[in-house]
Amino acid sequence: MKKTWGWTTALILTAVLYTQPAEAAVDAALKAPEIEKPNLNEIRLLGTDEWEFTEEKEPNNTFTQSNNISPDNVVTGTFTDKDKDVYKLTIDGDDEVNLILSLGTDEETKMELNVTVYDEKQNKVEAYVEDAGEFGYFGDFYLQPGTYYLEASDLKNRNNGERYYLFPYIYEEEPYIERIAGKDRYETSAFIAARSSGGMAVEHVVLATGQDFPDALAGSPLASMYAAPILLTKQNALPEITKSALQVLNTKSVTILGGTGAVSKQAEKSLKQMGIQVDRIAGIDRYATAAAIADELPPTDEVVIASGRNFPDALAVGPVASMYLMPILLTEKDSLPKATGEVLNSYDTSFVIGGTGAVGSNVFKQLPDPDRISGQNRYATSVAVADYFDLDPFQVTIASGGHFADALSGSVLSYGTPLLLTPKTKLDPSVKAYMKQNDTFMFTILGGPGAVSEKVEDDIWNLFE
Incomplete structure (x- = not known):
C-alpha cells in the first residue's frame, strides 16, 4: 500500500503542525486577483490530498458525548475554559496495531497539550512512549482491536482560542x-x-x-x-x-x-x-x-x-x-x-x-x-x-x-x-x-x-x- 504521509515521530508532528499555516497563507493569497486559484489549491493540498480533516463538534466533553473519528483522520478544534475534548476511535481487524498519536498547534505553544487514552471500559491505557515537547504531545501505543477514547486537553488551561490538530495514525510496517x-x-x-x-x-x-x-x-x-x-x-x-x-x-x-x-x-x-x-x-x-x-x-x-x-x-x-x-x-x-x-x-x-x-x-x-x-x-x-x-x-x-x-x-x-x-x-x-x-x-x-x-x-x- 502506498502511503501519503510518514510514520516517524518527526514526520508525523510535522504533518500535523505545519499544514495549516500554509492553508492560512493560501486563503490570503486567493484574494489577489492576479494569482490563479487552481495553482494555489494544488500547492495547499500537496501531501494532504488523502487526509480527512474533521472539525470537533461540541459538546464533546465526556465519553457519551465523544466525536467519532477514524485513524489517519486529522481533527482540529480549540480548548475553552477547563475544556476536555473526547474522541471515539474504533480499531478494526484481528491483530494488535501500533497507534501513534500527536497533538499540536500551528506554532510553538504556551499550552501544555496532553492526550489520555481509555479503553472501552474507560480504563486508562499506558503509552509505550510518551512525550510532550515544545510543539505538543506525542504518544506511541500498542492496542488490540476495539473501541478507545482519546481525551485531549490543555493542562495549563490557557483558554486562548488557539487551534489544535489531533492526528491518530496507525503505523504499518511496510515501505513508504x-x-x-x-x-x-x-x-x-x-x-x-x-x-x-x-x-x-x-x-x-x-x-x-x-x-x-x-x-x-x-x-x-x-x-x-x-x-x-x-x-x-x-x-x-x-x-x-x-x-x-x-x-x-x-x-x-x-x-x-x-x-x-x-x-x-x-x-x-x-x-x-x-x-x-x-x-x-x-x-x-x-x-x-x-x-x-x-x-x-x-x-x-x-x-x-x-x-x-x-x-x-x-x-x-x-x-x-x-x-x-x-x-x-x-x-x-x-x-x-x-x-x-x-x-x-x-x-x-x-x-x-x-x-x-x-x-x-x-x-x-x-x-x-x-x-x-x-x-x-x-x-x-x-x-x-x-x-x-x-x-x-x-x-x-x-x-x-x-x-x-x-x-x-x-x-x-x-x-x-x-x-x-x-x-x-x-x-x-x-x-x-x-x-x-x-x-x-x-x-x-x-x-x-x-x-x-x-x-x-x-x-x-x-x-x-
Missing part, C-alpha cells in the same frame, strides 16, 4: 513511497518548495532557469545557507505556478542564479512588481557563476568539483553540499577554467565527483588534496556519493538521471539523505543493490511518470518480496 510531481518541472519545483518549507512562510527563495542546467548546478549549498527552496522559471517570464508559490510562501527576497541569458530582466521585473527584493549572482559563464556563488558561502576548507558540461554528478552531491555548505565548483574535463582556478587556493580538500570521463586526470592533479568519488555511470556515482559521505540509507530521494530539473529542486529537500538517480523505466542495478543491502524503507520520487515511470515504483516494491 511518495511521489512529488506536477504537470511540468515548474509545478514540480513549486510542490517540492511547499514540502521542504513544511508549510511555513519562507522569507528567501533561490530562483534558477528550468530550461538549462549550467548556472543552477552550484545553487544547492546557497539555498541551504538561506534555508531557501529552489524554484524554477522560464527565461523570459515567471510561470504562473512560480508566482503562486512565491505568494503562498510569503517570500520577501529572491536570489537569481545566472545572468540575463538564463533569467531575463523581464522575469526579474515581475518579481519586483510582486514586492519582492531581488539580487542576482552571475558570472561571465557557468564556471564564473559557480565561483561567485562560492564567494557567498561561509568559509570552509572543503570544496566539491564536478563537470560543468553535464549535470548528474553535481546534482547527486547536492544534498551533501547543502548539509556541509560546501561550494560546488565546475570544471571542463581536460582543463581547469580560469574562474575555478582563481578560487581554489581558498580550500585545502576537494571532492571530485565523477570518473575521468567527467573530470580528467590533468584537472585532478591541479586540485587541492583531491579525492575522487565515482561509479561506472551516473547512477552508480550517485550511490558512491551516498556511501562515501555515509548518508543515512533508510530514506532516499529518487530523481531522473536524464533530466536536471527535478533533482535540482529536490537537492534541498533531500538535505543530508541520498539523492539517487534513476533511468526512466527501471532502477539501475547499482541503485537497486544499494537499497537492498541497506534496507531502505522510505522513498520519495521527484517528478511525474514522464520523468520516473511507475515501473521504477514496481522495482521498489519488488525489493520487499
Whole structure:
C-alpha cells in the first residue's frame, strides 16, 4: 500500500503542525486577483490530498458525548475554559496495531497539550512512549482491536482560542513511497518548495532557469545557507505556478542564479512588481557563476568539483553540499577554467565527483588534496556519493538521471539523505543493490511518470518480496 504521509515521530508532528499555516497563507493569497486559484489549491493540498480533516463538534466533553473519528483522520478544534475534548476511535481487524498519536498547534505553544487514552471500559491505557515537547504531545501505543477514547486537553488551561490538530495514525510496517510531481518541472519545483518549507512562510527563495542546467548546478549549498527552496522559471517570464508559490510562501527576497541569458530582466521585473527584493549572482559563464556563488558561502576548507558540461554528478552531491555548505565548483574535463582556478587556493580538500570521463586526470592533479568519488555511470556515482559521505540509507530521494530539473529542486529537500538517480523505466542495478543491502524503507520520487515511470515504483516494491 502506498502511503501519503510518514510514520516517524518527526514526520508525523510535522504533518500535523505545519499544514495549516500554509492553508492560512493560501486563503490570503486567493484574494489577489492576479494569482490563479487552481495553482494555489494544488500547492495547499500537496501531501494532504488523502487526509480527512474533521472539525470537533461540541459538546464533546465526556465519553457519551465523544466525536467519532477514524485513524489517519486529522481533527482540529480549540480548548475553552477547563475544556476536555473526547474522541471515539474504533480499531478494526484481528491483530494488535501500533497507534501513534500527536497533538499540536500551528506554532510553538504556551499550552501544555496532553492526550489520555481509555479503553472501552474507560480504563486508562499506558503509552509505550510518551512525550510532550515544545510543539505538543506525542504518544506511541500498542492496542488490540476495539473501541478507545482519546481525551485531549490543555493542562495549563490557557483558554486562548488557539487551534489544535489531533492526528491518530496507525503505523504499518511496510515501505513508504511518495511521489512529488506536477504537470511540468515548474509545478514540480513549486510542490517540492511547499514540502521542504513544511508549510511555513519562507522569507528567501533561490530562483534558477528550468530550461538549462549550467548556472543552477552550484545553487544547492546557497539555498541551504538561506534555508531557501529552489524554484524554477522560464527565461523570459515567471510561470504562473512560480508566482503562486512565491505568494503562498510569503517570500520577501529572491536570489537569481545566472545572468540575463538564463533569467531575463523581464522575469526579474515581475518579481519586483510582486514586492519582492531581488539580487542576482552571475558570472561571465557557468564556471564564473559557480565561483561567485562560492564567494557567498561561509568559509570552509572543503570544496566539491564536478563537470560543468553535464549535470548528474553535481546534482547527486547536492544534498551533501547543502548539509556541509560546501561550494560546488565546475570544471571542463581536460582543463581547469580560469574562474575555478582563481578560487581554489581558498580550500585545502576537494571532492571530485565523477570518473575521468567527467573530470580528467590533468584537472585532478591541479586540485587541492583531491579525492575522487565515482561509479561506472551516473547512477552508480550517485550511490558512491551516498556511501562515501555515509548518508543515512533508510530514506532516499529518487530523481531522473536524464533530466536536471527535478533533482535540482529536490537537492534541498533531500538535505543530508541520498539523492539517487534513476533511468526512466527501471532502477539501475547499482541503485537497486544499494537499497537492498541497506534496507531502505522510505522513498520519495521527484517528478511525474514522464520523468520516473511507475515501473521504477514496481522495482521498489519488488525489493520487499
